[in-house]
Amino acid sequence: MSALEQRLEDLETKVSFLELANQELSDLLYDQQQQIDKHFHDLARQLRRLYENQVSDDQVDERPPHY
Structure with a gap:
């Protein structure tokens, strides 16, 4: 596997983990x-x-109107 392919795979792995963490x-x-x-x-x-x-x-404490 070339260095470029390895970098691509690493980036894909990181993106997958980030998507999972985001969810x-x-x-x-x-x-x-x-x-x-x-x-x-x-x-x-x-x-x-x-x-x-x-x-x-408050209504209970009110005096009746006839007072």
């Missing part, structure tokens, strides 16, 4: 984004529940 990183990034989205929706739901409880607590 793994892409998959990892996708999974992390899914987790972030889930946490965001969970937080939004909890904040909405907290706000609803706060509003209902």
Whole structure:
């Protein structure tokens, strides 16, 4: 095998590893984004529940209109 063929084979091998690493990183990034989205929706739901409880607590503390 000539030096040029060896260099070409080495480059092809490196490209293959880089493509694999790129795909793994892409998959990892996708999974992390899914987790972030889930946490965001969970937080939004909890904040909405907290706000609803706060509003209902404020209404309980109000004096009736006949006072």
